[in-house]
Amino acid sequence: MRAVVVGLGAVGARAARQLLSSGPIEDLVLVDVDLARAAAAVESFGDPARLDDDLPGDLAAGDVVVLTLPEGHRALAERAIDRGADVVSTIDDCAEVKALLALDGAARARGRHVVVGAAFSPGMTCVLAMHAAAGFEQVDEIHVARVGTGGPACARQRHRALSGRAVDWRDGGWLERPGGSGRELCWFPDPVRALDCYRAAMPEAMLLVEAFPGVRRVTARVSATRRDRVTAHLPMLRPPHPEGQLGAVRVEVRGRRGVARAERVLGAVDRPAVAAGAVAALAARWAAEGRLARPGAAGLGVLAEPTGFLAGLAERGVKAAVFEGATEEGIAG
Amino acid sequence: MKALKRAVLALGIGGLVAAALRLRGSGGVPPQGGGWRELSGPDLR
Numbered sequence: 332m333r334a335v336v337v338g339l340g341a342v343g344a345r346a347a348r349q350l351l352s353s354g355p356i357e358d359l360v361l362v363d364v365d366l367a368r369a370a371a372a373v374e375s376f377g378d379p380a381r382l383d384d385d386l387p388g389d390l391a392a393g394d395v396v397v398l399t400l401p402e403g404h405r406a407l408a409e410r411a412i413d414r415g416a417d418v419v420s421t422i423d424d425c426a427e428v429k430a431l432l433a434l435d436g437a438a439r440a441r442g443r444h445v446v447v448g449a450a451f452s453p454g455m456t457c458v459l460a461m462h463a464a465a466g467f468e469q470v471d472e473i474h475v476a477r478v479g480t481g482g483p484a485c486a487r488q489r490h491r492a493l494s495g496r497a498v499d500w501r502d503g504g505w506l507e508r509p510g511g512s513g514r515e516l517c518w519f520p521d522p523v524r525a526l527d528c529y530r531a532a533m534p535e536a537m538l539l540v541e542a543f544p545g546v547r548r549v550t551a552r553v554s555a556t557r558r559d560r561v562t563a564h565l566p567m568l569r570p571p572h573p574e575g576q577l578g579a580v581r582v583e584v585r586g587r588r589g590v591a592r593a594e595r596v597l598g599a600v601d602r603p604a605v606a607a608g609a610v611a612a613l614a615a616r617w618a619a620e621g622r623l624a625r626p627g628a629a630g631l632g633v634l635a636e637p638t639g640f641l642a643g644l645a646e647r648g649v650k651a652a653v654f655e656g657a658t659e660e661g662i663a664g
Numbered sequence: 665m666k667a668l669k670r671a672v673l674a675l676g677i678g679g680l681v682a683a684a685l686r687l688r689g690s691g692g693v694p695p696q697g698g699g700w701r702e703l704s705g706p707d708l709r
Contacts, residue, residue: 520700598700642708653707656698 332356332619335393335416337407339363339372341482341574342421342450343399345608346615350397351376353647354616360393390414395615398422401484405430408628412443417618421450421611423488425498428453428534435628445628449614450607452477452551452580453535455599457632458610458640459651460539463584463595465637470543470586475535476517476528478554479578481604486571493555493563495532500540500549511560515552519579520598520652528552529560538630578603596654609647613640 332355336347339361350356359380363369366384373382390396396411398404398420404427408418412434420431431447438445448454456475464470480486496507513530533551540549555563562568581598599606614631617623623634631640641651 597703638708641703645704645708651703652700653703654698655701 332395332616333358333360333393334615334619335360335362335390335396336399337362337390337396338399338401339365339368340399340401340484341604342485342607342611343397344372345605346397346399346421346611347372347376347380347608349609349612349647350615351380353612358393390416394619395419397611397615399611401488402427405434408434408445409437412438412441412445415441415443417444417446417615419446419449419611419615419618421448421454421607423448423450423453423485423534424491425495425532425534425537428537432537432628439625439627442626444618444623444626444634446614446618446623446631446634447628448534448538448630449611451481451578451599451601451603451610452533453538454610454614454631455606455644455649455651456535456580456582457538457542457630458635458637458644459580459582459597459599460584461542461632461635461637462641462651463582463597464543464586467584467586467588467593467595470546470584472548472583472585473535473539473543473546473550474548474583474585475533475539475551476515476519476554476581477533477552477578478519478523478526478528478580479603480571480575481578481602481607482574483571485603486575487567489531489553490559490563490567490571492531492533492553493529493559497530497532497551498534498536499530499551500536500546502547505536511555511563513552517552517554517581518654519581520600520654523577523579523600526554527556528554531555539632541629542632575603577601578606597651598654599649599651601649606644606649609644609649613643613647617643 390411404420499506510531517528531553535551536549579600585594
């Protein structure tokens with residue numbers, strides 16, 4: 332397998348390390364606008380990692396291109412599939428996700444994969460939703476919540492998301508609501524536990540609706556304090572941290588199992604950048620090995636077989652959990 | 665006097681905004697039992 336990792340921030344560096352440590356790899360090209368950072372990463376990783384600052388040329392060098400930049404994924408993904416490479420994108424911006432999903436036809440025509448939103452959230456959340464839905468005859472509702480951020484780019488995106496427009500799926504249509512509204516107390520796996528979560532511009536619904544035909548409601552929320560909600564409408568007052576603390580995701584699936592109503596709640600706790608790097612690297616490996624469900628552009632909920640993917644993540648130390656016993660009153664939507 | 669009125673008005677508006685932020689949303693009910701279990705073995709086969 333030959334891979335190109337574009338962007339060596341908190342997530343990109345983790346994805347590159349995961350690619351090197353989790354199976355055979357012939358060539359790993361690292362690209363970053365900060366050449367000193369890229370050179371340091373190459374020195375740290377050793378052979379077969381190498382540095383190249385010729386971006387169009389680099390995209391041709393890989394079977395898989397992993398994009399972890401904060402923006403500009405669409406143009407790079409287009410160029411990569413034109414050159415015969417699969418693409419894995421960790422983007423979590425709604426507009427970027429929409430633009431990448433629009434590459435579905437082009438990717439299918441070329442027999443290439445564009446894995447959209449292959450990170451902790453979205454990404455692992457989509458796989459958890461698919462796994463949680465196993466055994467359901469019909470899935471009616473999916474509610475995703477997340478806490479924490481990876482690197483500085485992720486923190487900036489969360490800041491924008493809280494002041495943006497949340498995009499929910501409701502009864503067959505898209506419903507926009509203001510970010511920072513709709514407070515719900517969400518219970519994450521230990522040690523994160525209970526946190527207030529709010530609507531935000533998160534792309535989960537865009538990625539999950541295709542995977543669940545007939546689903547009535549898909550929502551996504553992010554944890555925030557009241558100060559976060561007020562300051563979300565202002566420029567960031569302080570520079571974001573180099574890397575966030577422990578984060579978590581939680582996915583609640585409701586539907587029908589037999590004649591009974593049922594719900595299942597799955598979650599995971601990890602450093603978001605570490606988990607996102609593992610998800611991106613595993614998605615890249617699956618793409619290169621032809622293990623994804625179909626060519627085209629879609630989220631991991633559509634492209635990855637969930638049980639095997641979660642097993643692969645568990646081998647890399649990113650472990651999912653299930654809530655057992657009486658469940659709390661769920662997210663109201 | 666004018667400054668005092670403005671200060672009182674600002675405090676009042678601030679209080680209303682804080683109350684709105686405090687009260688919006690429906691909150692939640694903590695789990696009454698059960699807990700989180702790591703997925704492993706048979707769950708991932």
